[in-house]
Amino acid sequence: NAGVTQTPKFRVLKTGQSMTLLCAQDMNHEYMYWYRQDPGMGLRLIHYSVGEGTTAKGEVPDGYNVSRLKKQNFLLGLESAAPSQTSVYFCASRPGGGSYEQYFGPGTRLTVT
Amino acid sequence: GENVEQHPSTLSVQEGDSAVIKCTYSDSASNYFPWYKQELGKRPQLIIDIRSNVGEKKDQRIAVTLNKTAKHFSLHITETQPEDSAVYFCAASNLSGGSYIPTFGRGTSLIVHP
Numbered sequence: 001n002a003g004v005t006q007t008p009k010f011r012v013l014k015t016g017q018s019m020t021l022l023c024a025q026d027m028n029h030e031y032m033y034w035y036r037q038d039p040g041m042g043l044r045l046i047h048y049s050v051g052e053g054t055t056a057k058g059e060v061p062d063g064y065n066v067s068r069l070k071k072q073n074f075l076l077g078l079e080s081a082a083p084s085q086t087s088v089y090f091c092a093s094r095p096g097g098g099s100y101e102q103y104f105g106p107g108t109r110l111t112v113t
Numbered sequence: 114g115e116n117v118e119q120h121p122s123t124l125s126v127q128e129g130d131s132a133v134i135k136c137t138y139s140d141s142a143s144n145y146f147p148w149y150k151q152e153l154g155k156r157p158q159l160i161i162d163i164r165s166n167v168g169e170k171k172d173q174r175i176a177v178t179l180n181k182t183a184k185h186f187s188l189h190i191t192e193t194q195p196e197d198s199a200v201y202f203c204a205a206s207n208l209s210g211g212s213y214i215p216t217f218g219r220g221t222s223l224i225v226h227p
Binding site: 031040041042043044045048050056058090094100101102104105106107 | 155202215220
C-alpha cells in the first residue's frame, strides 16, 4: 500500500495563476482532510470530506475549492493564487468507524510569487 | 469553537533528560486528545492519544496525562534520545459532535542534544 500520496511535491506559482493539488489514498478511508502548515501556526484545516461526493469548509477555506468525486481522491484547487497562500499543504485521511488516527500525506510545498 | 494553546514553542534538553509539553483547551465538551510527531521535512504521525475517560496513558517512553477539570493535557517523554528531536503537535476534539474535526496546537519544537 502506498498510503496517502500527494501530487506535486513542490510548485511555484505566480500571483493569479491557478492549480490543483491531488491527494490519493489506497486504504479505502471514508474521511479526507486538507490542511495548511505555516511556521508557528500548526495545522489549520482548509476543507474536509466525510465521504465520496461530500465536502465541507474548515477553519481557513477562503481562496480554495475542493472536490471528492472518487472515494480515493481529494482535490484542492486554488483559482487565483495569492502570496498569502504560500504554505506547505498536507492531506490526511482516516478510516472512520471509531478509528480517529489521521494518516498524512508527504506534503506539497507551494510558493506564490 | 475549540481553541488549543501549546507550550513551550521550543524545548531544548540534554539526551537522557525528560521533556514535558503542555496543552490547554477551551471546549469542555472535547473528549479526544491525540499527539502527533513531525520530523523535519516529514509528515505528521500519531504517537499517542487519550480519551477523556482516562487520566493517563503510557507507551514505553512516552505518556500523556489529562486533567479534565483544568482542561489541560501534557505529553511526557522520558530518557530522551536524539531521534526524539521533532515538532510535536497536540490536538483536541469532540467525538460526539458528528464529524471528527481536531483543533491543533501550534506545535513544540523539541531539540535533544547528544
